[in-house]
Amino acid sequence: GESVGLHLPTLSVQEGDNSIINCAYSNSASDYFIWYKQESGKGPQFIIDIRSNMDKRQGQRVTVLLNKTVKHLSLQIAATQPGDSAVYFCAENIQGSNYKLTFGKGTLLTVNP
Amino acid sequence: EPEVTQTPSHQVTQMGQEVILRCVPISNHLYFYWYRQILGQKVEFLVSFYNNEISEKSEIFDDQFSVERPDGSNFTLKIRSTKLEDSAMYFCASLRLAGKNIQYFGAGTRLSVL
Numbered sequence A: 001g002e003s004v005g006l007h008l009p010t011l012s013v014q015e016g017d018n019s020i021i022n023c024a025y026s027n028s029a030s031d032y033f034i035w036y037k038q039e040s041g042k043g044p045q046f047i048i049d050i051r052s053n054m055d056k057r058q059g060q061r062v063t064v065l066l067n068k069t070v071k072h073l074s075l076q077i078a079a080t081q082p083g084d085s086a087v088y089f090c091a092e093n094i095q096g097s098n099y100k101l102t103f104g105k106g107t108l109l110t111v112n113p
Numbered sequence B: 001e002p003e004v005t006q007t008p009s010h011q012v013t014q015m016g017q018e019v020i021l022r023c024v025p026i027s028n029h030l031y032f033y034w035y036r037q038i039l040g041q042k043v044e045f046l047v048s049f050y051n052n053e054i055s056e057k058s059e060i061f062d063d064q065f066s067v068e069r070p071d072g073s074n075f076t077l078k079i080r081s082t083k084l085e086d087s088a089m090y091f092c093a094s095l096r097l098a099g100k101n102i103q104y105f106g107a108g109t110r111l112s113v114l
Helices: none
Strands: A010-014 A019-025 A030-038 A045-051 A056-058 A062-067 A072-077 A086-094 A101-103 A107-112 B005-007 B010-013 B019-024 B031-037 B044-050 B053-057 B065-068 B075-079 B088-095 B103-105 B109-113
Touching: A010 A019, A019 A030, A019 A086, A019 A107, A030 A062, A030 A072, A045 A056, A045 A062, A045 A072, A045 B103, A072 A086, A101 B044, B005 B088, B010 B019, B019 B031, B019 B088, B019 B109, B031 B103, B044 B065, B044 B075, B075 B088
Parallel strands: A010 A107, B010 B109
Antiparallel strands: A019 A072, A030 A045, A030 A086, A056 A062, A062 A072, A086 A101, A086 A107, B005 B019, B019 B075, B031 B044, B031 B088, B044 B053, B065 B075, B088 B103, B088 B109
């Protein structure tokens, strides 16, 4: 069945370091992936997306990598800041599914000053 | 920047009571969604709504749940007879369906069923 999961439930980094958050998905029909950031008491906030016809996409301080061969997705945050502390979810969108999102369990990122 | 708004931010109710959670999606968006997140767990899809009807619903969305778009701006989720296990954060999301299909989420309503 379809599933999206995360390898690391928690990640603690020092301010200024780079962070890498990983995600695995199992449904090869997924064609669109999004990373969301969720701060305490708030809704998921869009960070970056990538379509299945791409391997890499860069934003401001963030990069998403997609490896379709092993069904793996990662989010890289450069020069991590205390404001980056949050739970990060990857989500997949499956073709013909009314664009509904299937979320992974989330990774808690803690940035230590 | 346009945003999805949800009210109330926190709803406390007794088991068996009806609750209505309200959402105002982004104005030019065409798809609307409800998701829920039980404390400490992942966000789960409940229902999608397009062209004034449900386009898809999950197994969670049973007969106790209903959605409605009563006017041009509001999108509601009704739970007819709440159960303890309905306690969760409920998120509304909307999607424009032109170009990028990014769903934008509201801040959520925390439902506490006592």
